[in-house]
Amino acid sequence: MPHKILLLFAHPSIRRSRVNRALLDAASAVAGVTVHDLYETYPDFAIDVDREQRLLLDHDAIVCQHPLFWYSAPAIVREWQDLVLEHGWAYGRHGRALEGKTWMQAVSTGGREGAYREDGLNRYSIDELLRPFEATAHLCHMVWQRPFVVHATHVAEAAEIDAAADAFRARLVALRDGSPVRVVV
């Protein structure tokens, strides 16, 4: 059975986006992917917890797509985590609702790949910076997937954005079909 994927999308200014918009368009065309735009759905941040939990239960894999903001995610992702991943539901002694589901981050960074190294401008790798998400997935008994990352968005040419969108589409298809993934970051 193909996995049903829930794409949690968070970009506060999609009108100005080049990279995430292209990735989102690619994802929208993949059968089995439900796109859920958090800023569009909750412009006032009034997150409907029951609805979000139902959506999670109805999918096998969660992909959280966003630009990297201050080495983390845009604010609505944190609000979503705070409210939706409830104790006793997602984690804690009786919190097993998400057990066995997959969690994957799909992030874009203004910084170049070389900036995300110990000796680079940002000092830490993307894998290290995403550890809070990885730890959250682990706490919620979910299976962490290597993140999908697009670097150097500010200088990306149209052809590079197209290539990133193709790679994202392939990654989602592999996730949906349970195929082994060759990760290129």
Ligand SMILES: Cc1cc2nc3c(=O)[nH]c(=O)nc-3n(C[C@H](O)[C@H](O)[C@H](O)COP(=O)(O)O)c2cc1C
């Ligand atoms: C508030 C804010 C914070 C940002 N923080 C980071 C950051 O910590 N690291 C980084 O590499 N880029 C950072 N950026 C750049 C964004 O990641 C970049 O603009 C985005 O990936 C571009 O994607 P888009 O074309 O979909 O908008 C930041 C941008 C904004 C507006």
